[in-house]
Amino acid sequence: MNSSQTRLTLILLLSPFLLWLGLLVIIPHIDMFFLSIREKVAPRTYETSLANYAEFFTEPFYWNTLARTAFMSILATVLTLIIAFPVAYYIAKMLRGKTKSILFLLCLLPFWVSELVRTFGWMILLRETGVISSSLQWLGLIDGPIEFLYNDVTVMMGLIYTSMLFMVVPLVSTLDSLDDSLIEAGYDLGGSKLSILKEIVIPHSMPGIISGCIVVFMLTLGNYLTPILLGGKSSMWFTGQIYTQFITRFNWELGAAFCFLLLIVSSTIVWLGLKLSGQTLASTVAKS
Amino acid sequence: MSCDLECQHLVKQFDKFTAVDDVSFSIPKGSFFSILGPSGCGKTTLLRMIAGFYEPTSGDIKIKGKSVLSTPPNKRPVNLVFQHLALFPMMSVAENIAYGLRRRKVAKAEIDQRVKDSLERIGLPDAGSKRIDQLSGGQKQRIAIARCMILNPSVLLLDEPLGALDLKLREHMKVELKQLQSQFDTTFVYITHDQSEALVMSDQVAVMNHGRFEQVGTPQELYYEPQTPFVADFVGESNHWEATVSVQDSQRTTLTTTSGLSIQTQTTSNLEIGQTVNIYLRPESITLGQEQTTADNQLQASVKSVLFDGAKSRAIMTNNDAEEIIVSLPQTGEFSDLKAGDKLSLSWRADIAKVFTNQA
Numbered sequence: 001m002n003s004s005q006t007r008l009t010l011i012l013l014l015s016p017f018l019l020w021l022g023l024l025v026i027i028p029h030i031d032m033f034f035l036s037i038r039e040k041v042a043p044r045t046y047e048t049s050l051a052n053y054a055e056f057f058t059e060p061f062y063w064n065t066l067a068r069t070a071f072m073s074i075l076a077t078v079l080t081l082i083i084a085f086p087v088a089y090y091i092a093k094m095l096r097g098k099t100k101s102i103l104f105l106l107c108l109l110p111f112w113v114s115e116l117v118r119t120f121g122w123m124i125l126l127r128e129t130g131v132i133s134s135s136l137q138w139l140g141l142i143d144g145p146i147e148f149l150y151n152d153v154t155v156m157m158g159l160i161y162t163s164m165l166f167m168v169v170p171l172v173s174t175l176d177s178l179d180d181s182l183i184e185a186g187y188d189l190g191g192s193k194l195s196i197l198k199e200i201v202i203p204h205s206m207p208g209i210i211s212g213c214i215v216v217f218m219l220t221l222g223n224y225l226t227p228i229l230l231g232g233k234s235s236m237w238f239t240g241q242i243y244t245q246f247i248t249r250f251n252w253e254l255g256a257a258f259c260f261l262l263l264i265v266s267s268t269i270v271w272l273g274l275k276l277s278g279q280t281l282a283s284t285v286a287k288s
Numbered sequence: 289m290s291c292d293l294e295c296q297h298l299v300k301q302f303d304k305f306t307a308v309d310d311v312s313f314s315i316p317k318g319s320f321f322s323i324l325g326p327s328g329c330g331k332t333t334l335l336r337m338i339a340g341f342y343e344p345t346s347g348d349i350k351i352k353g354k355s356v357l358s359t360p361p362n363k364r365p366v367n368l369v370f371q372h373l374a375l376f377p378m379m380s381v382a383e384n385i386a387y388g389l390r391r392r393k394v395a396k397a398e399i400d401q402r403v404k405d406s407l408e409r410i411g412l413p414d415a416g417s418k419r420i421d422q423l424s425g426g427q428k429q430r431i432a433i434a435r436c437m438i439l440n441p442s443v444l445l446l447d448e449p450l451g452a453l454d455l456k457l458r459e460h461m462k463v464e465l466k467q468l469q470s471q472f473d474t475t476f477v478y479i480t481h482d483q484s485e486a487l488v489m490s491d492q493v494a495v496m497n498h499g500r501f502e503q504v505g506t507p508q509e510l511y512y513e514p515q516t517p518f519v520a521d522f523v524g525e526s527n528h529w530e531a532t533v534s535v536q537d538s539q540r541t542t543l544t545t546t547s548g549l550s551i552q553t554q555t556t557s558n559l560e561i562g563q564t565v566n567i568y569l570r571p572e573s574i575t576l577g578q579e580q581t582t583a584d585n586q587l588q589a590s591v592k593s594v595l596f597d598g599a600k601s602r603a604i605m606t607n608n609d610a611e612e613i614i615v616s617l618p619q620t621g622e623f624s625d626l627k628a629g630d631k632l633s634l635s636w637r638a639d640i641a642k643v644f645t646n647q648a
Contacts, residue, residue, distance in 0.1 A: 184374070
């Protein structure tokens, strides 16, 4: 194939991606940016200003919500990692053959159902008149009904549940590539379980850990459904705030500014995470 | 003589399969002991039991006279050089070597000094800061051994560590390993399926088959005095024929192979007329060319084909389409122009062929 043909193939292959990137990502973001830096001074008269951003910083409710969302997302990511790591280690290193694939498939199974349906599932279990509350009453363990929904613990649980798969998959694939003899060599040379985990298993699986964490963090920070349905009004999730500005209050300018602030915060946290762990985006997400 | 490692009636069963079947041996201090066997003979299982990764079904393992069965692998005074070396890619060379000492909570200054000494000893004084993937195969080999030896183990176990190297390097490493062993003066237990590795390096070799030791002896004993047909076949190369005992007197026994070749051997007490036996004759024990009237066995044969392999060149000879006989070609120049169809005389001594009765 000559070079002009190669170039044509490349252009044809890339064009759907470029169209998607241009039409659905870049152009809306540019538009959103201009929207975010204009201020309504009178009906149908706008001025360029940073008033929307200023409002975010002057109104504590807004930045508190963002800070809380970021903190909860980091916590959810860390907890997901702590729960998913032993699961992934068990699947990748302790199991062989058929049991391994079955267990791996079981991790995927809940994700054949849409997130909305799964969240409603949680609501059926946890609401005041739900399965858990009424079973506990039936058993005589509690006197009156208990509302398990609409608190931070439930939101956190829902977020971790939604994120598990995205942590388990990259972890299993990096742990799979860890040669068993390295672990054995660690024991042979006098290592304890803990030191082998710290010096051999975790350094080896760092790319998987980081890529899992980035994906889970991004998904959690930008999640709307789970915090709103399980946390209700008290969830104070930043995406809920963006929704309110756009849909309830018709304040697209402020909503657009919020979108950018969310983007800046998530990118900064991911960048910091990569810096602190000494990894790069290419060595983690691109690899697994 | 004190023994570094002693195994008594060691058995390992996996479900119904017996991988190691009643193996007993003891290795004197400071010697190079090899376990030689085909793949699947149980040698790796045996090694992993000594290292502590498998628990024996029955039997005992003693290191310096003390049973280590209840000692976990990270506390045993043995270290294992893995087949693929298992160097830690996430650490530098120096960190790899220091790993065991760090685990023992040795002071940092002492670790640095010992790592430095160890790198000098293996001839890689500047490799400390390198990453594992920057090393060549032979260097990795030396680092893997240094990583174990820095802990002064009573016994160093080696699981076919030369398998992944190319031929030239393997030949070189054989000599080097032997030198390292005498330098460290530590007992080495080396497992391999490569007979040349075992013969070149070892003080003692155990030939293993189907979970049992067929014979334990010096390389010379195994080569010249094989005790079982398996050893005769596995160590070195042999012509193998099935034959029946046809004529016997007090000195000589005549054996006739299935296709009619007569072979003279020494009479031994276990041979009787009519018995079926296996004969093993090494290609290098056959003298080519000269008419030797004193030889016990002598026959005329023609060359069927020449297998040229430098110093290990051989010729396949036939004697009136009876048996094929593989003969080593001495590289003295005499047979350099040998070709198919040439006629030569073959001769060998009666005591040089090994004869095993079928039940042996």
